[in-house]
Amino acid sequence: MERVRTIAAAGHVGRVIQLQGWLHQFRELGRVNFLIIRDGWGTFQAVVSDPATLERLRSTQVESVIEVRGVVVAEPMAPGGAELHETEVTILVPVAEPPPLELNKREMKANLETFLDNAVLGLRHPKRRAVLRLAAAAMAGFRATLDAQGFTEIQTPKILGSATEGGANVFTVDYFGRPAYLAQSPQLYKQLAVGFFERVYEVGPAFRAEPHATTRHLAEYVSLDVEFGFIEDHTTVMALLTAVIAGMIGQLQHACPSELALLDARLPEVPARIPSIFFPEAQQLLLERYGLDCRGEPDLAPEHERMLGQWAAEVHASDFLFVTGYPTSKRPFYTHPSPTDPRYSNSFDLLFRGMELVSGGQRLHQYQDYLATMQTRGIAPEPFAEYLKGFRYGIPPHGGFAIGLERFLMQLLGLSNLRLAAIFPRDLNRVVP
Amino acid sequence: MERVRTIAAAGHVGRVIQLQGWLHQFRELGRVNFLIIRDGWGTFQAVVSDPATLERLRSTQVESVIEVRGVVVAEPMAPGGAELHETEVTILVPVAEPPPLELNKREMKANLETFLDNAVLGLRHPKRRAVLRLAAAAMAGFRATLDAQGFTEIQTPKILGSATEGGANVFTVDYFGRPAYLAQSPQLYKQLAVGFFERVYEVGPAFRAEPHATTRHLAEYVSLDVEFGFIEDHTTVMALLTAVIAGMIGQLQHACPSELALLDARLPEVPARIPSIFFPEAQQLLLERYGLDCRGEPDLAPEHERMLGQWAAEVHASDFLFVTGYPTSKRPFYTHPSPTDPRYSNSFDLLFRGMELVSGGQRLHQYQDYLATMQTRGIAPEPFAEYLKGFRYGIPPHGGFAIGLERFLMQLLGLSNLRLAAIFPRDLNRVVP
Numbered sequence: 133m134e135r136v137r138t139i140a141a142a143g144h145v146g147r148v149i150q151l152q153g154w155l156h157q158f159r160e161l162g163r164v165n166f167l168i169i170r171d172g173w174g175t176f177q178a179v180v181s182d183p184a185t186l187e188r189l190r191s192t193q194v195e196s197v198i199e200v201r202g203v204v205v206a207e208p209m210a211p212g213g214a215e216l217h218e219t220e221v222t223i224l225v226p227v228a229e230p231p232p233l234e235l236n237k238r239e240m241k242a243n244l245e246t247f248l249d250n251a252v253l254g255l256r257h258p259k260r261r262a263v264l265r266l267a268a269a270a271m272a273g274f275r276a277t278l279d280a281q282g283f284t285e286i287q288t289p290k291i292l293g294s295a296t297e298g299g300a301n302v303f304t305v306d307y308f309g310r311p312a313y314l315a316q317s318p319q320l321y322k323q324l325a326v327g328f329f330e331r332v333y334e335v336g337p338a339f340r341a342e343p344h345a346t347t348r349h350l351a352e353y354v355s356l357d358v359e360f361g362f363i364e365d366h367t368t369v370m371a372l373l374t375a376v377i378a379g380m381i382g383q384l385q386h387a388c389p390s391e392l393a394l395l396d397a398r399l400p401e402v403p404a405r406i407p408s409i410f411f412p413e414a415q416q417l418l419l420e421r422y423g424l425d426c427r428g429e430p431d432l433a434p435e436h437e438r439m440l441g442q443w444a445a446e447v448h449a450s451d452f453l454f455v456t457g458y459p460t461s462k463r464p465f466y467t468h469p470s471p472t473d474p475r476y477s478n479s480f481d482l483l484f485r486g487m488e489l490v491s492g493g494q495r496l497h498q499y500q501d502y503l504a505t506m507q508t509r510g511i512a513p514e515p516f517a518e519y520l521k522g523f524r525y526g527i528p529p530h531g532g533f534a535i536g537l538e539r540f541l542m543q544l545l546g547l548s549n550l551r552l553a554a555i556f557p558r559d560l561n562r563v564v565p
Numbered sequence: 566m567e568r569v570r571t572i573a574a575a576g577h578v579g580r581v582i583q584l585q586g587w588l589h590q591f592r593e594l595g596r597v598n599f600l601i602i603r604d605g606w607g608t609f610q611a612v613v614s615d616p617a618t619l620e621r622l623r624s625t626q627v628e629s630v631i632e633v634r635g636v637v638v639a640e641p642m643a644p645g646g647a648e649l650h651e652t653e654v655t656i657l658v659p660v661a662e663p664p665p666l667e668l669n670k671r672e673m674k675a676n677l678e679t680f681l682d683n684a685v686l687g688l689r690h691p692k693r694r695a696v697l698r699l700a701a702a703a704m705a706g707f708r709a710t711l712d713a714q715g716f717t718e719i720q721t722p723k724i725l726g727s728a729t730e731g732g733a734n735v736f737t738v739d740y741f742g743r744p745a746y747l748a749q750s751p752q753l754y755k756q757l758a759v760g761f762f763e764r765v766y767e768v769g770p771a772f773r774a775e776p777h778a779t780t781r782h783l784a785e786y787v788s789l790d791v792e793f794g795f796i797e798d799h800t801t802v803m804a805l806l807t808a809v810i811a812g813m814i815g816q817l818q819h820a821c822p823s824e825l826a827l828l829d830a831r832l833p834e835v836p837a838r839i840p841s842i843f844f845p846e847a848q849q850l851l852l853e854r855y856g857l858d859c860r861g862e863p864d865l866a867p868e869h870e871r872m873l874g875q876w877a878a879e880v881h882a883s884d885f886l887f888v889t890g891y892p893t894s895k896r897p898f899y900t901h902p903s904p905t906d907p908r909y910s911n912s913f914d915l916l917f918r919g920m921e922l923v924s925g926g927q928r929l930h931q932y933q934d935y936l937a938t939m940q941t942r943g944i945a946p947e948p949f950a951e952y953l954k955g956f957r958y959g960i961p962p963h964g965g966f967a968i969g970l971e972r973f974l975m976q977l978l979g980l981s982n983l984r985l986a987a988i989f990p991r992d993l994n995r996v997v998p
Contacts, residue, residue: 135795137715152795154760154959172763172794173715195959224961225930231958252757252955261761268718275705282570282606285701287787287970289989290723290770291736291747293996303724305747306737307784308774312996314724314738321989324685324998328694330605336769337723341741351740354720361605362568362585497658518998522685526587526628526660537720556722556754563726563745565757565951 133201138169138176139390142214144204151176151200151216152224154256157236158189167219168236169200174390175258178202178216185221194236195256197225233257244549251556252565262391264555266384267354267541271335273383274356274535277376283331283360288321290337294515296320297464301341303351314339317534322359323466323495324522326530331360338534343560347549348434348487350538351558358492359532366468366478366494369531370408370454373482373490377452378402380540397545400451400484407444408454411476414440430462434487441486456480465505468494468531478531484543492533499523566634571602571609572823575647577637584609584633584649585657587689590669591622600652601669602633607823608691611635611649618654627669628689630658666690677982684989685998695824696986699817700787700974704768706816707789707968710809716764716793721754723770727948729753730897734774736784747772750967755792756899756928757955759963764793771967776993780982781867781920783971784991791925792965799901799911799927802964803841803887806915806923810885811835813973830978833884833917840877841887844909847873863895867920874919889913898938901927901964911964917976925966932956 136149153171158180165186167178178200180186192198202216233242233250235257240247247254255261275285295302295313303314317338325332338355358376363369381399384392392399409417414432418424422439426432432440432455444453457476460469468478479493496502502523506513513520541553551557556565569582586604591613598619600611611633613619625631635649666675666683668690673680680687688694708718728735728746736747751767758765771788791809796802814832817825825832842850847865851857855872859865865873865888877886890909893902901911912926929935935956939946946953974986984990989998 152961172717172761197959197961225959227957227959228932229957250954252951253760253958255758255761264719264761265717267720271718271720272708272712279705284605284698285704286697286988287700287704287768287770289785289991291772291785291991291996293998304739306739307996308776308993310996325688325988327686328605328688328697335720337720339724343741352722352724499661518685521683521998524660524662525664525686526630526658528585528630528658555719555758558722558724560741563724563740563743565726 137173138171139174141176141204141216142212145206145214146204148201148203149216151178153198153200155189155192155194155196155198157194158192160186160190167200167221169198170236170256170258176212176216177210178219180219180221182219185219188223189221192223193227193230195231195253196223196227198223244551248551248557248562255555259394260552262388262394263541263545263547263553265391266388266395266397266544267537267553269383269387270380270537270540271354271356272387273380274335274376275333276383277379278331278333278358281331281372281375283333283358284329286318286322286325286329286332286334287336288315288318288325288334290315290339296515296519301343303339303341316340317355318357319464319466319534320516320519322357322532323527323530324519326359326361327522327525327527330362330528333358345560347551348539348542349559350550350554351560353554354537356535356537357532358534359530361528361530363494363529363531365529366456366480366492366531369492369494369533370406370456370480370482373492373533374402374404374406376535377482384544395545399544402452403448403450406452406454406482407448407450408456408480409440411455411457411459414455417443430459432481432488437483437488438486441483444483445485451485453483454480455483463493465509465511466495466502468496482533484540487539487543489539489543490533490535492531494529494531497523497527497529570606571604572607574609574637574649575645578639578647579637581634581636582649584611586631586633588622588625588627588629588631590627591625593619593623600633600654602631603689603691609645609649610643611652613652613654615652618652621656622654625656626660626663628664628686629656629660631656677984681984681990681995688988692827693985695821695827696974696978696980697988698824699821699828699830699977700970700986702816702820703813703970703973704787704789705820706813707768707809708766709816710812711764711766711791714764714805714808716766716791717762719751719755719758719762719765719767720769721748721751721758721767723748723772729948729952731944734776736772736774749773750788751790752897752899752967753949753952755790755965756960756963757952759792759794760955760958760960763795763961766791768970778993780984781972781975782992783983783987784993786987787970789968789970790965791967792963794961794963796927796962796964798962799889799913799925799964802925802927802966803839803889803913803915806925806966807835807837807839809968810915817977828978832977835885836881836883839885839887839915840881840883841889841913842873844888844890844892847888850876863892865914865921870916870921871919874916877916878918884918886916887913888916896926898942898944899928899935901929915966917973920972920976922972922976923966923968925964927962927964930956930960930962
């Protein structure tokens with residue numbers, strides 16, 4: 133007999149079906165006894181009345197792998213409007229003891245550390261795995277939007293010969309006895325790839341040796357990277373990013389209605405044109421509206437981002453806000469300055485509900501500009517020899533951005549910690565499981 | 566004026582269009598002078614007759630970024646049946662000197678080392694970038710096939726707390742002062758994820774510190790990984806793999822006709838049922854048909870795989886051949902033995918044109934079986950504590966496989982070296998660019 137998935141079972145009313153999955157819950161209420169089976173997609177309720185089966189279930193641990201057969205009966209009181217009757221149960225893989233986490237309660241009560249310690253089981257919880265299924269849909273929406281616009285997917289190396297992105301937060305690898313480094317982003321490679329394909333994207337791991345244990349940093353995260361050529365300036369990039377975010381949200385809506393419902397997720401509207409504020413004007417606004425004086429500072433602190441997010445929600449009714457024109461000196465060396473006022477850059481951050489979700493902008497594309505800015509900034513050109521070679525032989529005006537997948541999910545779902553959006557998070561203290 | 570892509574230009578006969586890209590070639594033949602522009606998708610020929618433009622082009626280096634405007638004229642002699650006339654040229658980003666590789670010859674003459682040293686430019690060559698575009702299509706076909714069958718994409722960590730896959734070929738990372746390791750594969754995680762989603766796949770980097778410089782090993786490669794539960798045995802896995810390979814080939818055909826033509830690629834037929842031979846029978850056949858006595862050996866050498874590939878082509882007219890039942894002792898500890906003869910395993914390799922392309926099979930799923938086999942093999946269970954926890958709490962019968970993306974392309978295209986199928990290959994001697 134063909135196995136039916138739990139999410140399709142209610143469509144088989146009147147027929148005998150077979151389900152496979154895990155013993156999610158067994159509840160003896162006396163008059164009526166319920167078994168709930170969970171499979172990879174959902175759960176389904178079965179009424180058990182056969183005394184021998186009941187006897188067997190009493191000594192069967194939850195999470196045992198089971199096969200259930202019965203007839204589907206419409207039942208308005210049952211979740212999904214149907215349940216299984218005349219239930220026969222086969223134990224496929226028995227479990228000997230109860231798991232260390234309660235996987236069958238609506239909310240998992242474990243605290244964050246206990247959950248993370250037991251994530252190999254905890255991710256079986258319907259609400260926890262739903263986050264990862266949204267992650268998959270977000271990646272699919274990202275790729276589909278870009279594929280439709282002529283982008284090519286690339287997979288760039290994660291082991292690098294030099295720590296070209298600078299900063300202390302780079303991991304060192306023992307590479308056949310020599311030091312090598314884990315990629316902090318595919319930035320330099322994706323820019324070079326504009327020379328082959330014009331339009332590229334990558335979905336892959338990025339590594340940051342963040343020495344701080346915050347709720348919004350991970351040592352390894354999934355970066356959704358885009359870079360493309362023949363742009364006008366950073367506004368071309370912002371327009372593409374808007375389409376990409378809309379594509380990701382659209383895919384969630386399309387592919388994951390039950391996961392969104394389970395998590396009470398409030399999907400944002402993506403405006404056709406996301407509101408945008410120029411960096412110094414944002415600082416002025418923070419002062420005038422919220423009494424926060426950060427004029428002269430080269431970046432926005434998390435608190436400032438929160439306030440700006442609140443302002444965008446109140447004034448523009450938008451969950452998103454572009455902040456443009458961050459001071460050039462504070463952005464990476466490849467950032468393109470504004471042609472009208474080079475103190476400010478053709479760069480942007482996209483705030484989503486008051487947190488930086490995306491960084492991006494226009495990059496330098498002239499070889500001479502790279503040499504000049506590296507000299508000004510005191511960056512030795514040798515480790516960048518191959519990167520610079522790309523620009524020496526013609527790269528068009530280009531730009532791009534990077535979306536942190538876990539941050540996207542954290543803000544979308546209002547998670548309290550970025551670790552709840554990663555499958556097996558890595559941080560200062562955690563490299564297991 | 567809206568920019569037109571080169572591959573669409575021939576569809577605009579009689580109209581003035583604008584192209585953007587790189588100066589691929591400029592040829593003065595006296596009577597007629599050609600400029601060839603290359604963009605991210607193809608090339609297009611333009612006839613230049615204006616003396617001032619000709620003068621300017623004489624001092625313009627190839628690879629300069631240009632914009633070209635003109636009227637499209639049907640011309641049977643031109644590649645693609647059309648060319649640009651009344652050509653105006655704007656230099657957007659000039660290049661100062663000729664590149665170190667000839668990017669505008671039908672074949673790039675550089676030897677392998679020179680090409681790899683200059684890959685940041687070499688990958689602009691139409692034939693070289695075509696390989697990477699096929700890579701992108703192969704990934705897309707892989708995902709589409711699995712998405713359609715209810716699989717969920719996962720992204721598992723690449724930094725591991727213990728070197729659980731064993732062997733000497735693991736890279737060590739300095740993880741905040743402690744040793745950690747780069748994932749040799751997502752094997753253990755994808756098995757655990759069967760507990761959440763039943764059906765999972767991952768496309769991501771895998772790291773092997775291969776101390777040998779061979780033409781068919783890389784230190785970092787792209788692994789296309791699949792794992793799924795509620796299988797019958799390894800034959801369920803083989804059937805899925807057959808569909809996945811067909812999906813990948815189908816996507817290449819659909820998305821990349823021009824790249825396939827450019828590379829003279831001969832796409833394989835994927836039989837509805839790929840022929841299969843049992844490991845000891847393969848050894849017998851190698852003896853009887855080719856005089857190669859490898860009976861008693863626990864694995865097939867590359868030469869044996871080549872001969873079997875030849876046999877499959879001759880006798881089954883198939884580019885693919887499954888070899889099943891490799892000796893259990895030679896396969897990883899999680900391999901499921903055959904229930905009828907545990908000396909042999911429910912595993913397989915898929916040979917593609919005589920080279921191992923995929924390894925896969927059924928895995929152990931009973932907690933007790935893991936404990937027993939680890940004891941027998943002398944594997945300490947401690948580093949596997951979290952992995953074993955998954956099995957302790959119920960994982961169904963499952964299996965999966967891993968396809969090496971670069972190997973797939975190498976065999977598909979008859980490349981002489983796996984490095985020609987990677988964007989920026991990593992090996993014993995190479996970690997740049």
